Amino acid sequence: MMLRGGLVFMSDTRTNAGLDNISTFKKMKIWEEPGERVLTLMSAGNLATTQAVVSLLDERSKLPEDRTPSLMKAPSMFQAACMVGDTLREVIKGLREGGQRADSGFDATLILGGQIAGSAPRLFLIYPEGNFIEAGEDTPFFQIGEIKYGRPILVRAYDPDLTFASAMKLLLVSFDSTLKANLSVGAPLDYFCYDVDSLKAEHIGRVEADNQQFQTISTQWGNALKQALDTLPDVALNTD
Template sequence: MMLSSGLVFMSDTRTNAGLDNISTFKKMTIWEEPGERVLTLMSAGNLATTQAVVSLLDERSKLPEDRTPSLMKAPSMFQAACMVGDTLREVIKGLREGGQRADGAFDATLILGGQIAGSPPRLFLIYPQGNFIEAGDDTPFFQIGEIKYGRPILVRAYDPDLSFAEALKLLLVSFDSTLKANLSVGAPLDYFCYTTDSLEKKHVGRVEVDNAEFQAISTQWGNALKQALDTLPDVHLNTN
């Protein structure tokens, strides 16, 4: 999510291969070179694909610059998004050629956001084909994975001038709606609030399912919805 003060990221940690095979894996990766750049990558889709993409990007960031392109040397966020897209396409192609060929079996979708010194923060949604789109005034936030339950809340309540605390509260309400409706999404929830021009990883945390603040938000949101329903105009049934 893009805010006037920076960027906010939140991801769940549940992966599943059926209801009897549910695991917890971190879906957010942050690369930092203090004072120079901070990049955040979030993933949804095939776990083998996303882990391979993150591992390749991480390994290549540690190699000499003349050997391979690196996220930590990319001159702009646009070039970083190109590298991530190329890596995603490379991994999916390799997995398909080396294993089963079912359409979409190895697909994954990524969100890349961050800032490189000298340029403003930017946010990208990267598709399995390696192409991407960028967030802007008309589309200030991206969602990947299971989006339909939490999206209406973001659409109605998003404001670019939200504080980080307010944005996190909004995201928790959005995730709470998704958690209650879909078993494929689950806590704990990881978050990162990036302040524009800070060029450092600072506000990073995890919200466990039994977190007192999260439970209070969930309960009060449910009660508020019931109270709001009671205040709406009555619907009159047609008697014809």
């Protein structure tokens, strides 16, 4: 999510290969060179694909500059997004050419956001084909994975002037709606709030399922919805 004050990221940690094979994996990766750049990548889709992409990007970021392109040397966020898209396409192509047949099963979608010194923060949604779109005034936030349950809340309540505290509250309400409707999404929830022009990774944390603040927000939101429904005018039924 893009705000005037920076960027806010939140991801769940549940992965599953059927109801009897549910695991917890971190879906958010942060690269930081304090004072020079901060980049954040979030993933949804095939776990083997997303882990391979993150591992490749991480390994290449530690190699000498003349060996291979690196996120830590990319001159702009646009070039970083191109690099991530190319890596995603490379991994998916390798899996498909490795004798596997379920092509769609290798797909993954990524969100890349951050800031490089000398330019403004930017946010990108990267598709399995490696192409991407950028967030802007008309599309100030991106979702990947299971989006339909939490999206209406974001569409109604998003405001670019939200504080980080208010944005966190909004995202928790959005995730709460998804958690209650879909078993493929689950806590704990990882988050990162990035202050514009800070060029350092602060405000990083994890919200566990039993977090008291999260539970209070969930309960009060549910009660508020019921109260709001009660205040709406009754619908006249046709008696013919």
